Amino acid sequence: MAPNNAHTALWPAPHASGAVDATVHVPGSKSVTNRALVLAALASEPGWLRRPLRSRDTLLMAAALRAMGVGIEETVSSSSSVAGGPDGTGEAWRVLPAGLLGPATVDVGNAGTVMRFLPPVAALADGPVRFDGDPRSYERPLHGVIDALRALGARIDDDGRGALPLTVHGSGALDGGPVEVDASSSSQFVSALLLSGPRFNQGVEVRHIGSTLPSMPHIRMTVDMLRSVGAQVDTPESGGEPNVWRVTPGALLGRDLTVEPDLSNAQPFLAAALVTGGKVLIPDWPARTTQPGDQLREIFTEMGGSCELTEYGLEFTGSGAIHGIDVDLSEVGELTPGIAAVAALADSPSTLRGVAHLRLHETDRLAALTKEINELGGDVTETADGLHIRPRPLHGGVFHTYDDHRMATAGAVIGLAVKDVRIENVATTAKTLPDFPDLWTGMLGN
Ligand SMILES: O=C(O)C1=C[C@@H](OP(=O)(O)O)[C@@H](O)[C@H](O)C1
Numbered sequence: 001m002a003p004n005n006a007h008t009a010l011w012p013a014p015h016a017s018g019a020v021d022a023t024v025h026v027p028g029s030k031s032v033t034n035r036a037l038v039l040a041a042l043a044s045e046p047g048w049l050r051r052p053l054r055s056r057d058t059l060l061m062a063a064a065l066r067a068m069g070v071g072i073e074e075t076v077s078s079s080s081s082v083a084g085g086p087d088g089t090g091e092a093w094r095v096l097p098a099g100l101l102g103p104a105t106v107d108v109g110n111a112g113t114v115m116r117f118l119p120p121v122a123a124l125a126d127g128p129v130r131f132d133g134d135p136r137s138y139e140r141p142l143h144g145v146i147d148a149l150r151a152l153g154a155r156i157d158d159d160g161r162g163a164l165p166l167t168v169h170g171s172g173a174l175d176g177g178p179v180e181v182d183a184s185s186s187s188q189f190v191s192a193l194l195l196s197g198p199r200f201n202q203g204v205e206v207r208h209i210g211s212t213l214p215s216m217p218h219i220r221m222t223v224d225m226l227r228s229v230g231a232q233v234d235t236p237e238s239g240g241e242p243n244v245w246r247v248t249p250g251a252l253l254g255r256d257l258t259v260e261p262d263l264s265n266a267q268p269f270l271a272a273a274l275v276t277g278g279k280v281l282i283p284d285w286p287a288r289t290t291q292p293g294d295q296l297r298e299i300f301t302e303m304g305g306s307c308e309l310t311e312y313g314l315e316f317t318g319s320g321a322i323h324g325i326d327v328d329l330s331e332v333g334e335l336t337p338g339i340a341a342v343a344a345l346a347d348s349p350s351t352l353r354g355v356a357h358l359r360l361h362e363t364d365r366l367a368a369l370t371k372e373i374n375e376l377g378g379d380v381t382e383t384a385d386g387l388h389i390r391p392r393p394l395h396g397g398v399f400h401t402y403d404d405h406r407m408a409t410a411g412a413v414i415g416l417a418v419k420d421v422r423i424e425n426v427a428t429t430a431k432t433l434p435d436f437p438d439l440w441t442g443m444l445g446n
Pocket residue numbers: 030031032112113185186187188191214215218333334357
């Protein structure tokens with residue numbers, strides 16, 4: 001077998017010779033695709049996903065559901081009525097729910113959505129489902145899901161660390177009911193329990209008991225998507241108790257859903273407009289969305305750009321100036337690497353707050369950003385819950401990515417402004433955006 005050099009390969013990040021002026025079609029949202037797959041698999045009738053994201057995280061989700069007996073048929077069409085996009089073209093997946101079955105094996109890779117959303121699904125399967133993944137997946141927090149499922153009646157074998165690997169011994173049904181969870185390390189604990197909640201005998205009432213709760217837009221996304229397939233969900237925002245979400249038991253509808261572009265994956269392209277004083281159009285930017293990436297309109301405007309949302313999409317324009325920012329990113333933690341990259345190129349310091357939980361993401365993102373930006377000559381320090389970034393002239397060098405897709409795209413943003421930045425393992429962007437290198441060079445007109 002040929003040696004796999006992907007991890008050590010260095011990708012010369014293209015340097016921008018002038019202002020970018022491009023239209024970038026960003027593939028579908030990871031978070032929407034993986035929620036839609038789970039909900040479609042739990043439905044009582046077939047459903048469609050149009051323009052799903054095809055990336056490592058979503059293919060792992062599809063493979064896992066297939067391993068438990070769900071049918072997922074992939075179609076690509078240029079003209080027929082089963083096509084993906086509203087214009088009648090693209091990719092569409094037909095999901096055919098079936099009785100969930102073990103024995104099955106699930107590879108979660110390093111996908112938070114797969115490792116957290118699927119153990120509750122496995123508790124509904126008839127038979128054992130074994131979960132395993134990348135070495136990093138063993139370190140990412142899962143205790144909230146494991147402890148809650150046990151409290152709700154599931155049998156789970158793990159090694160006592162509250163983490164992967166583990167086996168869920170599904171018995172075909174789960175009692176459900178009220179449960180307390182400390183989701184301060186990941187909002188995905190709450191989303192995971194809510195997504196399968198309609199299929200638990202008594203539904204589920206999740207009470208978050210931790211001091212902080214990150215990524216609230218992602219919990220809203222879960223609630224919105226549950227409601228759109230017919231689930232009844234009571235939330236703090238709909239007049240319920242603070243920190244309590246209640247899902248009523250009931251059948252889920254099969255839907256026909258077109259997946260929005262991934263706005264967090266739009267981030268490096270918007271950043272390119274900001275950093276080069278150029279212009280980028282992202283077609284199909286939704287007018288209304290629960291995706292956290294929508295907050296980039298405000299954040300990157302404060303950092304020096306301006307934007308307009310039209311019928312064609314989001315047009316983002318850089319002014320040539322990049323300003324530092326003092327911002328709480330707890331709601332939008334996954335945007336931190338890209339914001340840090342822009343902040344390192346700004347005309348004033350930045351403080352990024354509220355993201356201590358990023359230490360347990362794909363890698364320890366606070367440590368990785370600090371080390372890699374500083375090795376290019378930057379001046380970044382970690383705080384208890386974020387980063388201080390004092391811009392300094394940067395120089396070229398190797399930008400290590402630690403198997404983290406968002407480290408790779410952050411390095412590419414810096415490379416636009418700094419010559420001779422080489423990104424280690426740019427292929428790690430395949431987690432959520434396999435087309436990244438081509439989209440990036442395409443944007444630059446190469
Ligand atoms: O539910 C989701 O789709 C996600 C929730 C967030 O996780 P955390 O709350 O663990 O940060 C986010 O960072 C992740 O990229 C996707």
